[in-house]
Amino acid sequence: MGLLLASVTVSTAAQENVTDNASNTTPSPTAQSPASSAEFWFNQMSTALRELNFEATLVKSSGSRLEPMTWLHGVYQDGLEVELVVRLNGADVRSVRIGDDTSYYSQPSDSSYTLHSDVTYGLLPAAFYQPFEALQPHYQVRVDRGMRVTGRATYFIRILSRNNDRYHYGLWIDRSSGMLLKMQMTTPQGEVLEQIQLTTFSERESMPISLSDLRGVPRPPRLHEIRNLEAPQYGVQAQWLPAGFELLRASHRRIAGTQLATDHFLYTDGLTEVSIYVSNRQQQALPELAIQGPESLFNLNLGEHAITVVGKLPATTLERIAQSVQADSE
Structure with a gap:
């Protein structure tokens, strides 16, 4: 595992100027009501997170802590998802998700393990990978035109707790691909507590080459049953x-x-x-x-x-x- 994962070369950083070839064919929600438009774009994001082939770099900030990462996602021809997240500072920590099993590798310590999960914990909330319908009873969602993020036009989605007993979320979603480009978690009063900002994003027609061999990587033991x-x-x-x-x-x-x-x-x-x-x-x-x-x-x-x-x-x-x-x- 170590040799194979260590050999994964993430080319995103060198491809900041690659032009996105994705066509701007996403249906416009302008004819819909504001609520349904917001739900439409949230669902576009959840689909993109599951179905797009892409390479990205990002920075996750929490308080004074900054974590740069690389993030790759692809779909095999049989529909099986594969995702790789690599932390670039400190210890060599990598997350590999193949289907509904996610493995967390940490070097040089021998603390690697596998969880039965179809999302990679520590990156995005699990609900972002599902339709908004499951959140609707307890959150409301609003949409507006957002600022440019990584050079791309976005829609800005606000996810608001109905009773202010939970944190709120701001999402900047690429109008072309539906991809999440930026996220902020805030208090009901508007204080930003956590942020994820993509610094590069390249959509691919097929799975990134760096992911093609991960299906055969040995998996560490399950953490618990x-x-x-x-x-x-x-x-x-x-x-x-x-x-x-x-x-x-x-x-x-x-x-x-x-x-x-x-x-x-x-x-x-x-x-x-x-x-x-x-x-x-x-x-x-x-x-x-x-x-x-x-x-x-x-x-x-x-x-x-x-x-x-x-x-x-x-x-x-x-x-x-x-x-x-x-x-x-x-």
Whole structure:
């Protein structure tokens, strides 16, 4: 794996001036209502993320942290997707997604693993790869003409939480290809917390050559299997989350590094995820605190338990989730 992946040559950076050959044939939504136009362009983006053959470079910013990456995507003749994301600073970290299996390689440490997932976590929200219909009950979407991004005309899509209990998103979508060129995650008040900006983008008629051999790369072991997870032990659980959040996974485990015994609950609404950690208050020994940012955190001491809630949500929402934790009604 190491030799093959290390030999992948990403040519995007050298192709900044390549002219996009894609025809400007995307149907215009101007005759539709504003809401349906916004949904139309969101769905164009989700289709592009699944079906386009492309090479891109981008910068992901979160607070003062900047991460340059290369991003390649292609589709084999049998319809199987392949995606490669390479971080260019620091440790050599690469994500390879083939179909619904995503492998994360980290060198020189031996911490590579595979997850059953048809999206590459850490790049974009999973909901961006699906039609907007799943988000509609809890988010509203608006469209306007956007600024040029990487030299391309865009439409600007705003995804707004209906109750302001979640973060908002701004998306700049290429009018020609439907590709996402820029994303911002903001607080309801408009503060930018996280941004992804493509710096180069080249659409290809066929799969990028760099991806053609990845189908034969050995895959690292799966991180875990759901059936092997140990059930929660503390007998408490959150009784409130914003509407639309569903429980993905619940388990009892020890936190890496500290070995603190913890019940972990993972919830998602499709666009974002939130984790709830329940541990012994005396063993955790953290003060009550609230931190708002790209990954907000709220820690609450509740009886004999310490409740820690972490996620891409406003700290006030995490506080309400933490305060709702009580004995499991089941």
